[in-house]
Amino acid sequence: MAVAICAFIWTFTTILGPSGNLALSPVVSGVLSTPTNVRLTSSNMNLMLTWDSPDRPATSQVYYTTQFKSSVSDFKVGCVNISNLECDLSQLNVSIFEYGKYTGRVRSQSGTESSTWEESNQITLDKDTIIGSPIVSLSSNGAAIEVTIKDPVFTISALRKVYHSVNYNITYWEDGWREKARSNSNIQQNRVVLNDLDPWTKYCVQVQIITERNPNLSIPSAAVCESTTTEEEVPWVAAVGTFCIVALAVALVVVAVVYRKHMSHFLCPKDALPQHLKEYLLAPPISSMYLAMRNSHPPDEIYHQVSIIADGRPTTEGRKENLQQTA
Template sequence: MQSTVFTILFVKLLCLTLHGMTAVLAELPSPSNIRITSINMGLVLEWDPPQNHTGNLTYRSEYKGKSIRNSYQVVCLDTTALCCDFTRHLNKFGVYTFQVRAEREGETSHWVETKEFVMDEHTTLGPPSVTLVSSGANIEVSIEDPVLRISEFKEIYNHATFNVAYWKEGQEKKVTRMNGIQLHEVVLELEQWTRYCFQVWVVTERFFKQSQPSNVTCESTAKAKDRPWVMALGMFVVMAVSVPLVVLAFWHCYRVVRFLRPKVKLPGHFTVYLLDPQCSSILALQSSPQPDEVYHEVSIMPGGTETERERPLVDRT
């Protein structure tokens, strides 16, 4: 009798075991390698399809905040894509958990859940933008903060500095570094006629995050220009010398013009006479009447007792 009971129990246990194994074998496998990609406050959940699975699957992905009262909310439903973008549903200071499962014709896999993700702490900062402007031997480095997808950069990381590295092109091993720069514009005085390359990182005081490096940007210097005070002094000297010379030149020009074109005019008949080509000073003298000769009789009286009369001499003057 006892053997019969044991046999019945063994058969039932075997049936239950086989049923359980069948259920496990028939259960839809879950997605694998679930991961979060977050750059500049954007967030995308990604995963791989179930291993060793053939057939058409769709996926359902959800998220919830840290609060216990919050329940999961669906963002992507019946999608065949292996990713889901949650960015527009999230807050810049939020703490979230994400989950995804596979579905097929009413069958579902188990949920695969992520760890908690803190947006402002765990997101990766993209590279800053860098612009170079060359002026003589100087290069001005202009830096722009990374552009966040759900907030302004300074609203979250308001105490950020820049690390700048630069080197001569072709000499990457001889790098000069400047860390902790707070300004968005830096002017460097470098060697003339040399090409320099720059790379910049952002470092935040909040969570001590370091951004991805900027693209390597290169620019060439030219001949050094004079310093502003030297140029100003040179201009002053030039003005101090040139202004009196210009004034003196104008004064001489004025005097020459006054001499050639005096304000006092000759009488009309003088002007006509002088402008007549048939008249000249020589002809005028030849045609004028000769003056009358004037003379006086002079007597010469010799010394002695006797006086002799001499021939009168004529003094023609």
């Protein structure tokens, strides 16, 4: 009897809690199943905890609470009382290190009951994250195609800050002939020109990212296609032509400087004219008309006096004016 009374008192105290009020916190129970297939993954440097529903569904709505920890810290609170089956830990107001090792855990809750924690796998963020596909654009330049590559956007930091060595694997093929694809590996530039192409042909290009710290290749980009056009002049031909023109111009300048005296003598000769030509050119003209004009006196000017009459009477001013015009 005493044992039964003690058991009743212990159970009643547990339900009320130390304060004497009804306990509102969830009580761990073996009846509520834990979530299954709990896994921690990363894509483009995010931190995603996912799980499946418990094997034995509860009679009421089930909510989930998550936590995570790094290799140097204890568990921190993640998503609380959510109904969906995933929690993006990188979107929470917590600091996540690019090179950290992380583990997550989740438990289910229904009413005042909660299951035990179910722990996930551990991942090293920079080594285990799945790098997304790069963005590829093409532009045709004669019989060549220029490939421009844009890195995927990371949730934490950027691709080239996390990975100091980034290479591209470029695969290209004639449209409809994927089995004959060619590849350029270990390309570090994000702008590459494919020259070994046929004119007036459609080619498709696909790119993957390769890093040293992450052993996995990135998700390949979508295949992008572009057509070549007329065969373009080989670049070295234009370079050789330009060099020849410059060399010829320099040679002409050197020749002009070295042989400037000979050229000036050729263009402006200094040989004297024969004496008989000088006498002929310097002799005065002997034309009779020229002599007559030189020896003749200037002809006399013929003029008539003009009188200005006002009111029928000549005036003194009129006579003065007449004299001025006559003069």
